[in-house]
Amino acid sequence: MARVDVVMPQMGESIAEGTLSKWLKKVGDQVKRDEPIFEISTDKVDAEIPAPTAGVLAEVLVTEGQTVPVQTLVARIETEKGASIAPVASAPPPAAVASATASMAPAAASSAQSGPAAPAAPASASPASGNGLEHRLRTMSSPLVRKMAADHGVELATMQGTGMHGRVTRRDFEQFLASGAPAAAQRPSMHAPSGAAQHGPAPEPWPGDRVETMSKIRALTSDHMVASRHTNAHVTSFFEIDLTRIARIRHKQRAAFEAQNGQKLTFLPFIIKAVVDTLKQFPVLNAAVAGNSIIYRKPYNIGIAVALDWGLIVPVIKGADDLSLSGLTRSLNDLADRARSKRLKPEEVQGATFTITNPGVFGSLMGTPIIPLGTSAILGLGAIEKRPKVVTGPDGEDTIAIRTCAYFSLSFDHRIVDGADADKFLATLKKTLETLPDAAV
Numbered sequence: 001m002a003r004v005d006v007v008m009p010q011m012g013e014s015i016a017e018g019t020l021s022k023w024l025k026k027v028g029d030q031v032k033r034d035e036p037i038f039e040i041s042t043d044k045v046d047a048e049i050p051a052p053t054a055g056v057l058a059e060v061l062v063t064e065g066q067t068v069p070v071q072t073l074v075a076r077i078e079t080e081k082g083a084s085i086a087p088v089a090s091a092p093p094p095a096a097v098a099s100a101t102a103s104m105a106p107a108a109a110s111s112a113q114s115g116p117a118a119p120a121a122p123a124s125a126s127p128a129s130g131n132g133l134e135h136r137l138r139t140m141s142s143p144l145v146r147k148m149a150a151d152h153g154v155e156l157a158t159m160q161g162t163g164m165h166g167r168v169t170r171r172d173f174e175q176f177l178a179s180g181a182p183a184a185a186q187r188p189s190m191h192a193p194s195g196a197a198q199h200g201p202a203p204e205p206w207p208g209d210r211v212e213t214m215s216k217i218r219a220l221t222s223d224h225m226v227a228s229r230h231t232n233a234h235v236t237s238f239f240e241i242d243l244t245r246i247a248r249i250r251h252k253q254r255a256a257f258e259a260q261n262g263q264k265l266t267f268l269p270f271i272i273k274a275v276v277d278t279l280k281q282f283p284v285l286n287a288a289v290a291g292n293s294i295i296y297r298k299p300y301n302i303g304i305a306v307a308l309d310w311g312l313i314v315p316v317i318k319g320a321d322d323l324s325l326s327g328l329t330r331s332l333n334d335l336a337d338r339a340r341s342k343r344l345k346p347e348e349v350q351g352a353t354f355t356i357t358n359p360g361v362f363g364s365l366m367g368t369p370i371i372p373l374g375t376s377a378i379l380g381l382g383a384i385e386k387r388p389k390v391v392t393g394p395d396g397e398d399t400i401a402i403r404t405c406a407y408f409s410l411s412f413d414h415r416i417v418d419g420a421d422a423d424k425f426l427a428t429l430k431k432t433l434e435t436l437p438d439a440a441v
Contacts, residue, residue, distance in 0.1 A: 003076045004053045008040070008062070010070040017169065019067045019216050020074060021046065025057045031077060038074070039342065041216040046310070046342050055079030069169075148173050217311035228370050233414035236368040239426040240407050242434050243384060246270050247404040249438055261326045267384060268304075269328040272356065274432040275379060276300045276321050279354060282425045284417050285377045286353045294416050303352030303372065304332060306339045307362075313339050314372065316352045360384060366407040376417055382407035 008018045022039040031037055036048035037057065058078040062068055145168055149156050159176065161168030168176075205211050214222065228234075250265050257265045279286045279300055288295045300321040303314040315335035317323070323331060338344050357369050360383040369380040384406040391401040408429070412422045 001078055001080065003058060003078050004055065005073050006037070006049075006052060006075040006077060008068050008070050008072045008074055009049060017067050017069045020062050020064060021216060022064055023060065024048070027057055027060055029057050031055060031057055046217065047344070047346075048342050051077060053077055053079050145170050145173055152177065215310060217313075221311060224373060225370050228373050231373060232371045232376075234368070234371060234411055235414045235419065235422070236409050236411045237419065237422050237426055238366055238407055238409050239423075239430055240405055241430045242389070242403050242405050243267060244404045245434060245436050249436065252438070257326070261329065263326070263329045263333055265329065268356075268358065268381075269325050269332060270436065271381065271433065272302055272304075272317070272320060272328050272332070273323075273325055274429055274436070275354070275356065276302065278425055278429045278432060280321070281428060282421055284421060285412065285425055287376050287416060288353075288374050289376070289413065289415055297353040299351075299353060301351050301353045303355035303375075304335065305355065305357035306336050308340060313344070313349060314352060314355060315339050315344055315348050316350065318351065355379070356381065360406060366409050368409060369411050371411050371413055375413075377410060377412040377422070380409040380411070382409070 008020070010018075018040045020038055021041040023037070024039065025031055025037045031051040031054065033052070033054045034050040037051045039046055039048050041047075055077040056079075057075060059076040060074070061076075062072065062074040068074070146156065148170070149168075154173075154176075156168050159168050159172070161172040246267060249270075250267070254265045257263075283296050284294070286297050286300060288297065299319055302317045302320045304317065305312060305314050315338075317328065317331045317335065320328065320331075335344070335348065338348075352372060353375060355369075355372050355375060355378040357378060358381040359367050359369075360381045363383050366382045367380050369378045371378050384404060386402050387405045388400050389403040389405065390398050391403070392398050408426060410422055410426055
């Protein structure tokens with residue numbers, strides 16, 4: 001018999017720690033090679049980690065809810081001597097996650113490091129250039145640590161942490177503050193506000209109340225939503241769009257489409273394709289703010305909000321402008337299915353340049369969605385329903401007709417998007433959807 005170590009995987013280049021959210025097996029259980037044995041959480045993905053070998057789960061060394069550094073031993077599997085061992089879950093290729101992995105760092109619980117960690121201290125020499133590799137690696141701390149540093153006026157580049165590549169962990173920063181190190185007076189940061197900041201006294205539970213700690217994805221969603229409201233200048237416009245033509249095209253083409261592609265033909269792929277075509281005419285809505293600069297994104301990566309039982313996740317259709325209606329349908333269904341079964345990769349929830357959320361599936365008529373950080377707009381889709389509308393006939397006579405309609409809402413960052421541009425975007429999108437040719441499928 002032999003024992004195989006199971007370690008906390010690194011789910012991205014800049015991820016220094018991970019939270020073990022749930023054990024799927026218990027000590028004594030038989031496990032198969034590549035069978036999921038525990039779940040880990042990041043700020044975007046709940047991932048199932050497979051067993052590197054078949055055998056019996058002999059030891060569990062990290063409890064549910066613990067946050068530990070990557071490569072920490074979390075369990076041991078007892079296996080037949082000489083049994084083949086699969087590689088432990090590894091990070092995605094660096095090129096796939098290099099653009100945005102800093103935002104993937106887990107940020108809820110403190111690290112459960114073995115042994116005392118030395119307090120992080122200011123570097124003895126001046127920090128490397130802000131463009132240097134050492135500087136970038138050292139400052140790729142988790143969102144929580146970056147927020148703590150901003151609140152205390154501390155530059156992470158001047159600190160040396162105990163994490164990988166000298167990254168500053170939450171424990172490092174707490175010990176740094178406890179050591180009495182000088183720091184600027186605490187102040188809220190416009191770019192990294194605390195989602196947990198409480199104005200006024202915190203509510204107290206009353207007799208009979210149930211108190212539950214937020215799940216990791218809920219706590220981080222809270223932080224991100226508050227950060228966006230503090231950072232982006234939110235404004236929302238509403239248009240009612242007549243989707244009767246699309247409804248008729250779907251009815252006419254649905255059977256052939258499903259037979260050819262094996263996928264259901266819904267309204268959403270039509271809307272995504274029209275959105276991408278419209279974004280090309282209004283690039284400021286496919287952009288991001290960086291200080292006093294505007295970054296006009298070259299790719300059209302469309303994030304699609306997916307509601308899960310345990311929270312909200314936004315998988316991204318990369319290069320949506322290169323996909324046909326059938327390609328968009330396949331990508332959309334694949335990402336949604338894997339989001340619900342916790343099989344998304346970290347890079348598949350990164351890099352959105354524009355987002356679509358569809359609360360209409362739950363019956364909502366309209367809403368004011370919050371813009372994801374790093375983008376300038378998000379489109380909300382209301383319930384698609386039949387309504388009586390006044391329609392002008394060819395002879396100029398007005399009649400009342402039954403039309404299939406929905407309210408679309410566009411939340412945009414008024415720092416760079418003017419109301420006129422937002423409304424022109426919606427007007428163009430409306431015209432595109434209402435005059436779609438039959439050959440669109």
